[in-house]
Amino acid sequence: MIGEVIAIGDEMTTGARVDTNSAWLSQQLAAVGVRTFFQTTVADDIEAGVQAFRIAAQRADIVIATGGLGPTRDDLTREVLAMLMNQPLEFRPEVMEHIQTLFSRRGREMPERNRLQAMFPVGADVVPNPQGTAPGLDLTFPREGLPPSRIFALPGVPAEMKQMVQATVLPRLVASGLAGQRVMRQQVVKCFGVGESEMESRLGNMIARDRTPSVGITVSRATISLRITADATDDALALQQIMETRQQIYQLVPEFIFGEGEGCELQDAVSDALVHRAESLAVIEAGAAAPLAGWLAGKPGFRAGIYVPELNDLEKRKDEPQEEIFARIASENKVDWLLAVDAYPQLPETDQPLPAFPLRVLIWKAIPSSESKGELQVSELELGGHPDIVQDRIAKAALDILRKQLKRKTKDN
Known part of the structure; x- marks a missing residue:
């Protein structure tokens, strides 16, 4: 119908x-x-x-x-x-x-x-x-x-x-008899860290329009949603079709998948991982924006958000080592993890795509038993795009790096 x-x-x-x-x-x-x-x-x-x-x-x-x-x-x-x-x-x-x-x-x-x-x-x-x-x-x-x-x-x-x-x-x-003869069910798989065209290439024939169930690709603020739609004679068959297709997607693009469901976002995936590990997080954001604290506010595992114009504004004394700064802030906020973005760029007033901006994502994992009190991981990135989504893309990239780190640490343990 x-x-x-x-x-x-x-x-x-x-x-x-x-x-x-x-x-x-x-x-x-x-x-x-x-x-x-x-x-x-x-x-x-x-x-x-x-x-x-x-x-x-x-x-x-x-x-x-x-x-x-x-x-x-x-x-x-x-x-x-x-x-x-x-x-x-x-x-x-x-x-x-x-x-x-x-x-x-x-x-x-x-x-x-x-x-x-x-x-x-x-x-x-x-x-x-x-x-x-x-x-x-x-x-x-x-x-x-x-x-x-x-x-x-x-x-x-x-x-x-x-x-x-x-x-x-x-x-x-x-x-x-106009309805109820068939059922339509959907499942959404959320991904980050890949472009729409590359995702299409990786999925191949899975996104063919005549495929059952169908797989559609939509992009919103740098997040990709893969929507599986099953049209079947009953719920059991529709769910079976969805689960088989879902399994194929996980086999083809596992590194980009962070969650499932219409409302799932990267901050939810990070929060779930923190809860699973019984650990906590604070974020530090420098530069011209600070979306992470707002996204994470109220999420389990999130403890504090800190904003500074420049990352070195966190120093209590001149040339204080970065590891000491992070160890101190982690101790003051009683958290196991720190996620820092250095820094969100000041964006020009334009509606044209912007070139890639260099930035750093810093992740501190507190290890109280170690001499340094923790370990610091620094990722160098260059991200650009339309000015409406540049800051969001940077924040999501930082969350995705932390998500993968939390996942690896869970496997190591």
């Missing part, structure tokens, strides 16, 4: 508000085996709305739209669907009774304009809205030479819309 999600509202088309409903709806459709091929955003305009729905209904088996069901003059979805179906709007007394009851419970008088929310195209079914005054619409759009397209229009308020989808829309789709 092909799905399409439509977001309605001038606030989306003008960029005043980000549409989050469509992403959530696509996830819910995937959970019942419906792949969303299209996401459309359309303004509060009758002609544009009719065109958007007509195109969607012709190419998608299931269309779910949000927005435009309020009582104000710019809420046009009811009129749009009436024109699409070539049917007049009719008054539904039972819907009006529900709306009036909601106002009574809230101790408010219902404005006359709310009567608009009880108007439905002839032949449309009601999608109940337990929380609000905007009920949804459920319509069947005939298609020549194809089975009809099922259209749902829901309010744009996320809390109301989500309850209506879970309580009514999805059960109706499953009962009709």
Whole structure:
């Protein structure tokens, strides 16, 4: 089955508000085996709305739209669907009774304009809205030479819309046989330290578009996500496909993988490793930025963040050896590890890619029993890229070096 999600509202088309409903709806459709091929955003305009729905209904088996069901003059979805179906709007007394009851419970008088929310195209079914005054619409759009397209229009308020989808829309789709015949499951493998083109080359045929399950590559702020999507007849088969593909990915690019899951970031991987070792960390950041402390704040194992314009500002006396500085700071903060970035560059004001900046990543591991109280590892790097991500890339590179060091130390032990 092909799905399409439509977001309605001038606030989306003008960029005043980000549409989050469509992403959530696509996830819910995937959970019942419906792949969303299209996401459309359309303004509060009758002609544009009719065109958007007509195109969607012709190419998608299931269309779910949000927005435009309020009582104000710019809420046009009811009129749009009436024109699409070539049917007049009719008054539904039972819907009006529900709306009036909601106002009574809230101790408010219902404005006359709310009567608009009880108007439905002839032949449309009601999608109940337990929380609000905007009920949804459920319509069947005939298609020549194809089975009809099922259209749902829901309010744009996320809390109301989500309850209506879970309580009514999805059960109706499953009962009709439009959904629930297959399952779609996803797993995300997170990687760092490699470019998108090199990752594609390393994975080879695994990213072929006709592969089952499919593997997609996306990049966000220097982190690569490998999204495995399985489409199968049942959960067990989908999970089996995912696990087999996951194992192949780990065999092909093991050195770049730091975790799994949509929300997993490098700071989470480092925190997990520290917890596993029952150890702790402080970070030192020098230069024009200090993202690490913010990323790690509140994470288990993280104890302190220190910022200095220059690393030698940490000296308590002139020419104090770096090993002594790190041993002292580790002791003062009662941590087992120090991670230092020297230094984040001052970036010029430009939107053009920047050349690589030289920097150092320093890692101190406290060893109280040794004469030096610890060991220092220094990595020399050169990193550049778009100015929006340079500082993040530097911080992530530092975390990745520490992550690998923690991993090696665990194996040594």
